[in-house]
Amino acid sequence: MSPETLVKSSPFSSAEFDEYVMSTYARFPLTLVRGSGCRVWDDQGREYLDFVAGIATCTLGHAHSAMIAAVTEQAQTLVHISNLYYNTPQGDLAKWLVEHSCADRAFFCNSGAEANEAAIKLARKYAHTVRNITHPIIITANASFHGRTLATITATGQPKYQQNFDPLVPGFHYVPYNDVEALKSAIADLDRNEPQVAAIMLEGLQGEGGVRPGDRAYFQTVRQLCDEKGILLIMDEVQVGMGRSGKLWGYENLDIEPDIFTSAKGLGGGVPIGAMLCKSHCNVFSAGDHASTFGGNPFACAVALAVCHTLERENLLANVQARGEQLRSGLIQLAQKFPHLISDVRGWGLIDGLELSSDSTFTAADIVKIAIEEGVLLVPAGPKVLRFVPPLIVTSEEIDRAIAAVDRALTTLN
Numbered sequence: 045m046s047p048e049t050l051v052k053s054s055p056f057s058s059a060e061f062d063e064y065v066m067s068t069y070a071r072f073p074l075t076l077v078r079g080s081g082c083r084v085w086d087d088q089g090r091e092y093l094d095f096v097a098g099i100a101t102c103t104l105g106h107a108h109s110a111m112i113a114a115v116t117e118q119a120q121t122l123v124h125i126s127n128l129y130y131n132t133p134q135g136d137l138a139k140w141l142v143e144h145s146c147a148d149r150a151f152f153c154n155s156g157a158e159a160n161e162a163a164i165k166l167a168r169k170y171a172h173t174v175r176n177i178t179h180p181i182i183i184t185a186n187a188s189f190h191g192r193t194l195a196t197i198t199a200t201g202q203p204k205y206q207q208n209f210d211p212l213v214p215g216f217h218y219v220p221y222n223d224v225e226a227l228k229s230a231i232a233d234l235d236r237n238e239p240q241v242a243a244i245m246l247e248g249l250q251g252e253g254g255v256r257p258g259d260r261a262y263f264q265t266v267r268q269l270c271d272e273k274g275i276l277l278i279m280d281e282v283q284v285g286m287g288r289s290g291k292l293w294g295y296e297n298l299d300i301e302p303d304i305f306t307s308a309k310g311l312g313g314g315v316p317i318g319a320m321l322c323k324s325h326c327n328v329f330s331a332g333d334h335a336s337t338f339g340g341n342p343f344a345c346a347v348a349l350a351v352c353h354t355l356e357r358e359n360l361l362a363n364v365q366a367r368g369e370q371l372r373s374g375l376i377q378l379a380q381k382f383p384h385l386i387s388d389v390r391g392w393g394l395i396d397g398l399e400l401s402s403d404s405t406f407t408a409a410d411i412v413k414i415a416i417e418e419g420v421l422l423v424p425a426g427p428k429v430l431r432f433v434p435p436l437i438v439t440s441e442e443i444d445r446a447i448a449a450v451d452r453a454l455t456t457l458n
């Protein structure tokens with residue numbers, strides 16, 4: 045089907061759409077019909093520069109030739125067989141991920157929340173079977189985000205995601221992020237009578253929670269505490285992993301290795317896939333412990349493998365680092381131009397945030413709305429943080445265009 049046919053065959057106004065689809069999302073009034081590179085087009089034929097990338101997901105942008113080739117070839121070969129049988133793309137992808145990370149084994153599923161569910165189950169089984177803990181507790185951070193299933197909204201340290209969905213899953217405890225003393229006293233408290241702390245689950249950089257990078261010194265101490273006490277360190281790499289931070293995995297920026305980590309968003313470049321990886325010492329799952337019908341199917345794995353190979357072949361990590369620096373220095377210039385509006389610029393690689401000062405009278409969503417009119421797609425991370433997560437193939441000229449659009453939006457709102 046040509047792009048033109050796709051545009052003409054789109055029959056839905058947003059009002060009609062809402063008659064059929066549940067209203068779980070507050071959508072921007074745009075219907076996007078096709079994409080190419082870092083650009084997408086709406087049903088009116090208007091072009092947008094895409095600095096959202098399906099929320100930090102479209103690693104290679106839209107309609108990348110490597111993805112088209114993998115999608116086409118695997119669709120013509122074998123899409124799905126279940127995990128009753130072996131399949132080559134799943135083995136190839138697991139091998140690539142193991143060879144390019146600190147982990148020894150991979151489990152595949154279909155999303156970030158599912159990958160975190162798998163990590164939570166693995167940590168609990170390890171606590172029960174290796175450490176004889178009867179009521180394992182997993183410590184997570186305030187302002188974290190780990191997904192929307194019951195266990196992962198419980199892991200998420202933000203009450204707004206939990207409200208009206210109680211009873212929540214037992215066995216979670218929250219601490220402030222980047223706060224060594226708070227973590228130490230939480231562990232001491234929870235383990236006072238008998239060991240209970242099974243795992244500490246953290247993002248190396250909190251994405252949804254406001255693009256907040258972890259402190260290197262904090263994570264060094266977290267790793268040390270885990271080693272001393274036999275606690276597992278789970279890193280949620282769903283948003284920051286797969287090259288987005290300028291390193292393949294976010295934890296590399298902190299000079300630590302987790303026992304378990306999870307990946308999803310960028311892994312499939314837009315095709316749904318999630319993965320939970322672990323080191324051998326905590327690989328306690330045996331046959332029947334965990335499963336997913338779709339997980340690791342040949343289609344999703346072949347596409348994810350193409351994304352991995354393209355990251356390597358096109359040396360995209362170097363681009364992420366260079367474009368990230370360009371983006372942050374452009375945003376810092378905006379902060380100098382509007383010192384009363386902007387309180388912070390931060391991030392790693394191509395996951396960056398612009399924080400509005402507390403006395404600015406507008407929100408990040410207000411900037412996003414104006415940027416859409418300017419032809420640039422952006423996404424907030426909380427009320428006061430504007431998030432920049434373009435495809436990892438973004439060019440220098442595209443970074444400049446995005447900064448110029450934010451400049452115009454700030455000028456309008458000022």
Ligand SMILES: *Cc1c(COP(=O)(O)O)cnc(C)c1O
Pocket residue numbers: 154155156157158160189190191192247251252280281282283284308309
């Ligand atoms: C998006 C996200 C998730 C949830 O992923 P889904 O694929 O939406 O289930 C989990 N953790 C982090 C850090 C995320 O950014």
